[in-house]
Amino acid sequence: MKTIVVGGGASGLIAALKARENSEVIILEKNDKLGKKLLLTGNGHCNYWNKEIDITKYESDSLETLKSIITEDNINEVYKYLYSLGIYPREKDGYIYPYSNQAYSFREVLEQNILKKGIKVIYNVKVTDVRKENDKFIITYNDTETITCDKLIISAGSVSYSKTGSTGDLYPILENLGHKLNPLYPALTSLKCDADFTKIWSGIRTDAKVSIYVNDKLKKEEVGEVQLTDYGISGVCVFNLSSIASSHMDEKVKVVINFLPNITDFEDFLYQRSKDLPDATMEEMFESIFSYKLNDIFFHNAHINSKAYYKSLTTSEINNLKEVMTHLELNITGTGDFAKAQVCKGGISLMDINPFSMESKKVSNLFITGEILDVNGICGGYNLAFAFITGYIAGDHHA
Numbered sequence: 001m002k003t004i005v006v007g008g009g010a011s012g013l014i015a016a017l018k019a020r021e022n023s024e025v026i027i028l029e030k031n032d033k034l035g036k037k038l039l040l041t042g043n044g045h046c047n048y049w050n051k052e053i054d055i056t057k058y059e060s061d062s063l064e065t066l067k068s069i070i071t072e073d074n075i076n077e078v079y080k081y082l083y084s085l086g087i088y089p090r091e092k093d094g095y096i097y098p099y100s101n102q103a104y105s106f107r108e109v110l111e112q113n114i115l116k117k118g119i120k121v122i123y124n125v126k127v128t129d130v131r132k133e134n135d136k137f138i139i140t141y142n143d144t145e146t147i148t149c150d151k152l153i154i155s156a157g158s159v160s161y162s163k164t165g166s167t168g169d170l171y172p173i174l175e176n177l178g179h180k181l182n183p184l185y186p187a188l189t190s191l192k193c194d195a196d197f198t199k200i201w202s203g204i205r206t207d208a209k210v211s212i213y214v215n216d217k218l219k220k221e222e223v224g225e226v227q228l229t230d231y232g233i234s235g236v237c238v239f240n241l242s243s244i245a246s247s248h249m250d251e252k253v254k255v256v257i258n259f260l261p262n263i264t265d266f267e268d269f270l271y272q273r274s275k276d277l278p279d280a281t282m283e284e285m286f287e288s289i290f291s292y293k294l295n296d297i298f299f300h301n302a303h304i305n306s307k308a309y310y311k312s313l314t315t316s317e318i319n320n321l322k323e324v325m326t327h328l329e330l331n332i333t334g335t336g337d338f339a340k341a342q343v344c345k346g347g348i349s350l351m352d353i354n355p356f357s358m359e360s361k362k363v364s365n366l367f368i369t370g371e372i373l374d375v376n377g378i379c380g381g382y383n384l385a386f387a388f389i390t391g392y393i394a395g396d397h398h399a
Helices: 010-019 037-044 063-067 072-085 103-116 170-176 236-246 266-276 292-301 315-326 382-397
Strands: 002-006 024-028 058-060 089-092 095-098 120-122 127-133 136-141 145-149 151-154 181-187 191-193 205-214 217-228 232-234 253-258 328-335 343-348 366-368 375-377
Touching: 002 010, 002 136, 002 145, 010 024, 010 072, 010 103, 010 151, 010 382, 024 145, 037 103, 058 063, 072 103, 072 382, 095 103, 127 170, 136 151, 151 382, 170 181, 170 343, 181 236, 191 236, 205 236, 217 236, 232 236, 232 328, 236 253, 236 328, 266 315, 292 315, 315 328, 343 375, 375 382
Parallel strands: 002 024, 002 151, 024 120, 151 366
Antiparallel strands: 058 375, 089 095, 127 136, 136 145, 181 343, 191 232, 191 328, 205 217, 205 253, 217 232, 253 328
C-alpha cells in the first residue's frame, strides 16, 4: 500500500511518520526543505504545545466535530508521541517549547525521524490536480508529472505566511472533490485604526485589557501585553481578537483599551495617588506608570495640563482622564493581511471530516489535516497542537 502526504509541515510530518508504520509513504513538499513554517513559530523558539489545550481556545464551523478531535486522550497520546520522537520539552507560563528553545532543532528532530523511517520526500512540488480512478488517487504536480497512491493525506496548510509556501493551492482542488470551503480571513494578526496619535505612541509596549465590539456589541476581551504601532495595535492579546475583526470588516468594528486593567476604581486610585504624592504634578504622578509619550496622549486627549496638580482638576477633567486611560476607543479600519497573519480563520469545513480518522466524508481514503481545515486557535501553541493531533489521527487510522 502506498500513501502520499501533500505538505511537509507540522501536520504532514506527523501524519507521514504514523502512516509509515503500516504503509509506504511519500511526502510531496512545495519547498526545498521540510517544516519551513515551523522555523517561524514562537519567534523562532517553536511554542509547539500548551498545558491547557481544550476547544475553548479554538474557533471552527463545527465545535461538535472539534470536541471529538481535541480530546484528553488524543492530547496526551500525541504529546507523548512527540516526546518519543526526541522532542524534550520545557514549560514557561503554560507554553511548551523544545528545551533548546530553537525551532530549528525541533524541525531537525522531525526531519531525522523522516529519514530514519525511510520516508521518501519529493521537493519543489506544486500539486495542480487530484483525481480518483479505480480506487487509486492520481496526483498531478508541476503541471506534467503524475504519481499514484492508495491513500492520500492533504496537509498543505492555508494562505497565511505565503513566503513559506502556503498559498492555498489545495483549496480549489478539495472544492472540486466536493468539499465546502468557508471564507478565509487573516487571524493572529495586527489591527489598524484611524486615530491621529498612533505615530506618537509607536514602539510602546504596555499591559492592557482590550475589548472588541461589532456594531457596539461586545464580542471578546483579552488581557496582556499590547504593542502600540504607527498604524494601530499589535501583540498577543490583539492577535487573539483579530479574527473577529477581519471577519466583520463590512460592519462597525471598534476596540476599547483599558490601560489600567488591575485598577477597579479609577477615582479612588487617583485620589490615593495624590495623597501619596501631595507635591507631584499630574505628569509626575503617572511618570512611573506609563511611557511619557503615552502620558502626553492621555493628557492631551483629556484636555488636562500635565503640569497641573490633582487638587486643581475639575470633575469633568477627572472623568475625561478616566475615559482615555481606561476606556480608549479605537475604530478598526483593517487588519494585517494574509502575508503577515500567523493563521487563517475559515477553510475546508470540519463538517466534511470524520473526527475519529480525519477521513473525508466526501471521498474515501482521502484524509485532511491541519491548518487547511476551518479551525484556528489563539496564540500559545494551540494551532501547532491541532496540526500535530490531526496529523497523528490521520496517520494512525488511515492504514
